Amino acid sequence: MKKYSIIFYIFTLLGPHVANAESVLNRINKINTKNAVELYCSFTSIPSYRSNIREKRVDFILEDTTLDPNLKFFKADDRIVKILSLNKNNKTVLSFFFRYPPQSFEVTPNEKDNKLIVNILLGNPYSTALPNFSSKLSGLTILERTTKDFSNPLIASPYAADWRSFFKLYESKIQLSMPVQFTMLPFPAIAFLLPDREENNSLLSAEIHGLAKEELWDDLLPILLKKITVEQDPEIKKKLALTYGEVLSRNNNFVDAYKQFYLLADEYGDEEIGVFAKYLLILLRARFEDPFIADFELRKLQESMTPANPLTPYFRITQIETALATQQYPRMRSLLELDDIGYPGDTATIKELRQADYWYGVGELIKAYIGYQLLDKNELLREKVFSLNGYCNTLYQQKQFTDAATCYTTLSSHIKDKEKLGITTFRQYLSELHYKRPSEMIDYFARIEDTYQGTVAGFLGAIKKTDLQYLTLEEWDANAVLHYKKFAATAPTREGREEASFKEALVYRLLNENIKSLNLIMSFLRDFRKGDLHQSGQALLIELFPLVIHEYVEKKMYMEALVLAKKNRKLFINNWVDIDLLANLADSYNSIGIYDEASKLYLYLITLSSEDKKENYYLPMIKAAYDHGDYNIVEDFADQYSFRYADGIYKKDILLLRIKSLLAEERFADAVALLPDPIPVTEDFSLLAASLYFYENDYSRVVSILDRDLTISSDKLGRSSFLLAESMYQLQDFVRAEAFFAKIPEESNHHDQALYRLGELLKKEGKKKEALKLFRELVETGKNELWVKMAQKEIELKDIL
Numbered sequence: 001m002k003k004y005s006i007i008f009y010i011f012t013l014l015g016p017h018v019a020n021a022e023s024v025l026n027r028i029n030k031i032n033t034k035n036a037v038e039l040y041c042s043f044t045s046i047p048s049y050r051s052n053i054r055e056k057r058v059d060f061i062l063e064d065t066t067l068d069p070n071l072k073f074f075k076a077d078d079r080i081v082k083i084l085s086l087n088k089n090n091k092t093v094l095s096f097f098f099r100y101p102p103q104s105f106e107v108t109p110n111e112k113d114n115k116l117i118v119n120i121l122l123g124n125p126y127s128t129a130l131p132n133f134s135s136k137l138s139g140l141t142i143l144e145r146t147t148k149d150f151s152n153p154l155i156a157s158p159y160a161a162d163w164r165s166f167f168k169l170y171e172s173k174i175q176l177s178m179p180v181q182f183t184m185l186p187f188p189a190i191a192f193l194l195p196d197r198e199e200n201n202s203l204l205s206a207e208i209h210g211l212a213k214e215e216l217w218d219d220l221l222p223i224l225l226k227k228i229t230v231e232q233d234p235e236i237k238k239k240l241a242l243t244y245g246e247v248l249s250r251n252n253n254f255v256d257a258y259k260q261f262y263l264l265a266d267e268y269g270d271e272e273i274g275v276f277a278k279y280l281l282i283l284l285r286a287r288f289e290d291p292f293i294a295d296f297e298l299r300k301l302q303e304s305m306t307p308a309n310p311l312t313p314y315f316r317i318t319q320i321e322t323a324l325a326t327q328q329y330p331r332m333r334s335l336l337e338l339d340d341i342g343y344p345g346d347t348a349t350i351k352e353l354r355q356a357d358y359w360y361g362v363g364e365l366i367k368a369y370i371g372y373q374l375l376d377k378n379e380l381l382r383e384k385v386f387s388l389n390g391y392c393n394t395l396y397q398q399k400q401f402t403d404a405a406t407c408y409t410t411l412s413s414h415i416k417d418k419e420k421l422g423i424t425t426f427r428q429y430l431s432e433l434h435y436k437r438p439s440e441m442i443d444y445f446a447r448i449e450d451t452y453q454g455t456v457a458g459f460l461g462a463i464k465k466t467d468l469q470y471l472t473l474e475e476w477d478a479n480a481v482l483h484y485k486k487f488a489a490t491a492p493t494r495e496g497r498e499e500a501s502f503k504e505a506l507v508y509r510l511l512n513e514n515i516k517s518l519n520l521i522m523s524f525l526r527d528f529r530k531g532d533l534h535q536s537g538q539a540l541l542i543e544l545f546p547l548v549i550h551e552y553v554e555k556k557m558y559m560e561a562l563v564l565a566k567k568n569r570k571l572f573i574n575n576w577v578d579i580d581l582l583a584n585l586a587d588s589y590n591s592i593g594i595y596d597e598a599s600k601l602y603l604y605l606i607t608l609s610s611e612d613k614k615e616n617y618y619l620p621m622i623k624a625a626y627d628h629g630d631y632n633i634v635e636d637f638a639d640q641y642s643f644r645y646a647d648g649i650y651k652k653d654i655l656l657l658r659i660k661s662l663l664a665e666e667r668f669a670d671a672v673a674l675l676p677d678p679i680p681v682t683e684d685f686s687l688l689a690a691s692l693y694f695y696e697n698d699y700s701r702v703v704s705i706l707d708r709d710l711t712i713s714s715d716k717l718g719r720s721s722f723l724l725a726e727s728m729y730q731l732q733d734f735v736r737a738e739a740f741f742a743k744i745p746e747e748s749n750h751h752d753q754a755l756y757r758l759g760e761l762l763k764k765e766g767k768k769k770e771a772l773k774l775f776r777e778l779v780e781t782g783k784n785e786l787w788v789k790m791a792q793k794e795i796e797l798k799d800i801l
Contacts, residue, residue, distance in 0.1 A: 023047040026068040039118035060094040157539035178389040180325040217251035254288040291325035360390035369394035405431035422457025518544040558588035595628030619650040631661035699727035718748030752784040
């Protein structure tokens, strides 16, 4: 028999561990972190447990455990997609189903609180696809990237590092377009007319050639007309009539030239002179009417142009120029690439010039600059205003500012239109600004403002003058704000209003008037959603946003901070502002009593923040949950904090809130069990511990905690005095109790009870009159019905006796 007993004993020692008593799982809470899930399981006592991982399913087996009937599981989500429970043979199996097979399932017991803390490192597509390699990394599957996010306008902006540089570096978007000057046939056109060609020059007198060389077309017309009248040869007469139309065209007489060419083309359409008349009519319409019409007519006439025809190179040049004038750049390129004809004389140079114009037109400014540079010494470049304008611009873009200023000066001499002349002069001064002192250039831009008032050029001069004054004159900020504000309201173009509005907001930023600046930049971004400065506006907003949030919070303007955050939630969505800023918003929610939203924000911060920052958010999150009455959350996150940060800097503060939450739920025994030993000599811990022991009727401990060298603030002195006085009263230390009852101020909630106790103590001392006086005072002034009634009974009892 003894042998069997020994065997049974050994078997018991070697068998699996069984809990001393049946355990009940009464709560399970889930907390998400960035790459993991933590489960906090609360039991009446910690059971034996084991786990079984089968790909996407984990069975958590709890021996000798049942489920609390009121237990509610957390909701499934995209991490844990399903939860099942099974209770059989006094054993509970919790089955968790995951989206990806988990990488680890670790359980840590917390015997002090009867909890099991389960840390689950989640899987992902990478760990699923490469399980062996992932396991070698010990679960490390997420890489924290520290590279810059260049989608963030604050990082992408060239001005954000030095906003003041914006006034110097930013240049207004200028639209300066010049007309395409069409190449004319050398005079006279009949010199290209087959079969006689140059021999046709002899049909015109030396006087006519001389006047043509001087471009005295008015003087030429009557001489030609007289010559046509007296000429008898019909062939010569046709040629003279064509020359007459040519002179009308050169004299800018569109109507008469049109009639002359039209009649010749209509009458002699099948002859060579008719083809010439058609071409000259098309060229006339390109110059004075519509280059689109000319392009269409040229296409119809193209079959008449053979490579051997001396007119063909000029015809091709006209085709190229109409494509340029109508911005048909693919067609222009195709025409330029044709090599089926030769280009005699100036036509080769003109083709090269139009090649540079093509590059300029399609935005290939470096190629255009090289093309123009090759023709820099050729007078043709300075005669063609479209090309000259392109050359000036490419010089400016290549930072050849001295040459650009000279170029714009030359261009100005060709321009008669006031608006274009003003903008050209502005570009000239802008070029000079790069090599002259800014203070010297203020008067130059002021002249543009005065000379071209009411035009785009006048506005550009005014705003650039203001920029230079702001940069060079001391204490000119207030003036700059007024000017930019006026420009924003009166600028003649949308681009001008955009620039002025942004500069107004920027000056306020540089003055550190951040709230004013932010309000202006938010209006700017609403008004100019697609402007050239939209990205710079976003960059300024991103810089201002945290500054203004901090300022609102410091000024206790919590609602303003929350409204601002709501209006700019895109900044958080795009991760363009530091996530720590959410802490300010959570503080704002907390301060105005919206504790639920505060808790959510703190929880969000805990979930997404890096490990070195997480700890900072536990205390405010737990406090917000406590203020909101979410005592379960307080307990869960206090557990998580103590588990993660055993020696954390907020350990005592969080423990205090946890005990307070248990006290609020009237779980006095659980709260007492958490009290530290010894009780810290602080006001909060001492009053809390004393209150708990008071509810437990452990009056001697109340006295030992509060009757020591402890500093109590005036607003809590009444509570402290009451706890001491009542505890001493219950311990029958009446002398000391009376002294502490007397210290309880009138505004205290315990004042009525203190009066009653003082009356009782006076009565015990035989001072019945003084006691009766206190009872009557309590009846007259008391607010607590219980103590008023008891005082009333004392008075009635005295009358009976």
